[in-house]
Amino acid sequence: MGHRQNNTALKELLYRIADDLLILGHRNSEWTGIGPLLEEDIAFSSMAQDKIGQSLVVYQLLQELGEADPDTVAFTRNAQQFHNCQLVELPGTDYEFSLVRHFLYDHSLLDRFRQLTGSGYQPLAAIAKKFMGELRYHVLHADTFIKKLGTATDESKSRMQKALNHAIPFALGIFEKSPFEQELITGNIFVGEAHLFEIWQQEISKIVSDTDLELPDLDFSRAKTGGRTGKHTEHLQPLLEEMSEVFKLDPGAEW
Amino acid sequence: MKITKDQVFKWLECVKDPEIPVISLVDLGVINRIEIDRNNKVTVEMTPTFAGCPATNYMKQEVEQVLSEKQLTFEVLVSYESPWSSNRITEKGRQALKQFGLAPPPKYQVIPDLEILDKVNCPYCDSSNTELKSPFGPTLCRSLHYCSNCQQAFEQFKPL
Numbered sequence: 001m002g003h004r005q006n007n008t009a010l011k012e013l014l015y016r017i018a019d020d021l022l023i024l025g026h027r028n029s030e031w032t033g034i035g036p037l038l039e040e041d042i043a044f045s046s047m048a049q050d051k052i053g054q055s056l057v058v059y060q061l062l063q064e065l066g067e068a069d070p071d072t073v074a075f076t077r078n079a080q081q082f083h084n085c086q087l088v089e090l091p092g093t094d095y096e097f098s099l100v101r102h103f104l105y106d107h108s109l110l111d112r113f114r115q116l117t118g119s120g121y122q123p124l125a126a127i128a129k130k131f132m133g134e135l136r137y138h139v140l141h142a143d144t145f146i147k148k149l150g151t152a153t154d155e156s157k158s159r160m161q162k163a164l165n166h167a168i169p170f171a172l173g174i175f176e177k178s179p180f181e182q183e184l185i186t187g188n189i190f191v192g193e194a195h196l197f198e199i200w201q202q203e204i205s206k207i208v209s210d211t212d213l214e215l216p217d218l219d220f221s222r223a224k225t226g227g228r229t230g231k232h233t234e235h236l237q238p239l240l241e242e243m244s245e246v247f248k249l250d251p252g253a254e255w
Numbered sequence: 256m257k258i259t260k261d262q263v264f265k266w267l268e269c270v271k272d273p274e275i276p277v278i279s280l281v282d283l284g285v286i287n288r289i290e291i292d293r294n295n296k297v298t299v300e301m302t303p304t305f306a307g308c309p310a311t312n313y314m315k316q317e318v319e320q321v322l323s324e325k326q327l328t329f330e331v332l333v334s335y336e337s338p339w340s341s342n343r344i345t346e347k348g349r350q351a352l353k354q355f356g357l358a359p360p361p362k363y364q365v366i367p368d369l370e371i372l373d374k375v376n377c378p379y380c381d382s383s384n385t386e387l388k389s390p391f392g393p394t395l396c397r398s399l400h401y402c403s404n405c406q407q408a409f410e411q412f413k414p415l
Contacts (some may be wrong), residue, residue, distance in 0.1 A: 039389040039399065046391035053307020053395075057335060123335070127306075130338035133366075133415040134305055137390040137398075140369045 009180030010121060011065055012083065013190055016178070016228055017112070018058035019084035022074055023236070024105060025051030026243050027092050036095055043141055044098070050134050057127055064123070075244040076251075079237040080230040087170035089227070089236040096156075099149070100163040103142035103207075104171040108200045110135045115196060120188035143207050150211025157212050164208075168216045172223030175200075179229075258327070260289045263297055266325065270317045273310050274394050275412075277351040280314055284343025287334060297322055297329040302339045304415070305395040341415045353378045357397065358411035375411050377402035385409075 028048035035041025059070035067073060087105055092098035113135060116128035149156040175197040184190040201218055208215045226232070267286060268279045280286055280301070287300040299318055303311040315331050322329040341360035344352070349359035358378045361371060372387045382404030389399045390413070397410045 039391070042393075043389060043391040046395055049307040049309075049395055050305060051307070053305065057306050126338055127335050130335060131306065133340070134395075136369060137413065140372075140390050 007065060009178065009183040009187065010124075010189055011062060011067065012178050012180055013184060014058055014062050014065075014124070015083040016085075018055045018062065018073075019082045020088050020105070020109070020174075021051045021055035021058065023082070023084045023239065024088040024101075025049075025055060026239060027088065027090075027098070028102070030092055031095075031098065040095075047102070047138050047141070050138070054127075054131050054134070061123055061127070071247065075247040077240075079232045079240060082230065082232065082236065082240075083228050084232075084236075085170070085174045085176065085227040086224050086233050087167065087173060087227075089232060089239060090170065091235055094159075094163070096149070096159045096163040097167065099142070099145050100160065100167045101171075102138070103146050104167055104204060105174065106135060106138045106142050107203050107207075108171075108174045108196065110139050111196055111199045111203065115191045115199075119190060124189070146207055146213075147211055150208070150213040160211075161213050164213060165216050168218065169222045169224045172197075172218065172220055173225045173227055175220070176223065176225040176228045258291060258295060258297070260291060263289045263291070263299070263322075266321050267299070267318060270314065270321060273313050273317075275352070275355060275357065277355045278344075278348050280318070282345045282348030282351065284345065284348070285314070285339055287337050295327065297327050298332065299329065300332045300334050302334055302337060304339050306335075307395055339415070341412065344412070352412055356409065358400070358409060360412050360414035363414060371414070372398060372400075372411070375400055377405060377407070378409055379407055380405040 025048045028044045028051065031041060031044035032048070033041065035044055055074070056070055059073050062073065063069055087101060090097070090101070092101070110132060113128040113132045117125055117132065119125040119128065146160070149160050151157070175193040177193050178184060181192055185192045197220070205215055264281055264286070268281050270280045272278050272280065272283055283304065285301050285304060287302050290298040292298075299322070301315060301318065311333060315333060318331050319329070322331070342362055344360065352359045356378050358375050372390065374383045375385055375387070376383050377385050380402065382402055384404045385400050385402045387398060388401055388408070392399045392410050396413055396415075398413050399408065400411055401408050
């Protein structure tokens with residue numbers, strides 16, 4: 001294993017990806033059955049299914065690197081052990097926030113996987129290529145709705161703007177640096193959060209400029225950070241409890 | 256008697272996608288490789304279409320079922336080393352999808368711009384006067400479209 005010396009750094013990167021996917025997948029699934037349109041109900045449910053499926057694949061990579069099995073990792077850790085950014089754990093109380101989060105986060109994820117297709121860690125490069133194909137549909141969906149609702153009525157525009165203003169500081173937190181940032185970059189595993197942030201910023205600015213919405217200040221000093229090191233909002237623990245409710249009834253159950 | 260890869264491929268042609276029962280796993284392109292060692296042990300490596308596809312485990316069990324009926328020693332693996340793309344669907348598979356009422360995914364050289372989703376040929380009347388209704392449909396691998404020519408909704412097996 002040529003990457004043994006980078007294992008801690010690599011695991012941290014994999015955990016942040018897998019945990020983001022699992023938690024956002026769970027939040028997306030909360031629209032199942034109550035989406036504002038049937039197509040949107042299906043869209044959020046499908047994106048949830050994609051993301052949770054992808055998280056499983058990344059947890060399997062972690063298992064190969066010596067971590068516990070995916071169910072144990074997903075269902076038995078507490079909030080402080082999760083590496084997801086705070087953006088993905090926030091409740092999707094209204095639809096506009098869920099859409100805006102989906103737009104901001106999924107662009108970053110597509111960009112992240114695009115960069116990871118060149119990763120020196122081959123198993124990650126292989127899945128990155130695959131996940132990019134799946135995520136392009138998520139981003140297509142997000143861009144379509146940002147453009148539609150960001151140019152429609154005064155009400156839609158003001159609600160989208162409010163959601164955008166609320167989400168941006170949390171979205172900046174996606175790019176909180178890993179303590180192993182330099183190691184990942186020099187080890188040719190990942191280009192690093194700062195580089196990713198630059199690409200993401202250009203992409204979302206371009207889409208938002210096609211709407212009547214105004215992109216808030218993207219100065220990183222406004223970022224809500226901490227999620228990557230286990231500091232979460234009060235919303236994560238209740239989500240984890242709900243998510244693991246069935247598992248905890250009988251952890252040894254065979255399905 | 257020594258078995259061959261061709262034989263195993265033939266057997267696996269009987270295993271259909273549970274959600275699209277007209278296409279075999281071989282024509283769907285999810286069988287990565289088949290190895291047969293000197294002791295006649297068969298190894299089949301599969302890969303899912305979409306990572307979140309709930310049919311993956313079911314398909315794996317079906318493959319295991321077929322191999323165990325032949326009373327072979329076998330191992331079925333699911334791997335992402337060589338990930339699936341819709342280009343892997345065979346010509347026979349594409350025809351089967353179309354007859355089933357699902358527009359087959361276009362074959363591509365470079366990763367296609369998703370704008371191609373807006374002019375998918377209708378599987379019923381072949382018109383390209385169609386529009387994308389939603390990139391998400393009844394299963395992860397399908398999108399929703401509408402044909403303005405024959406005025407019918409239809410689904411496409413998404414290019415990936």
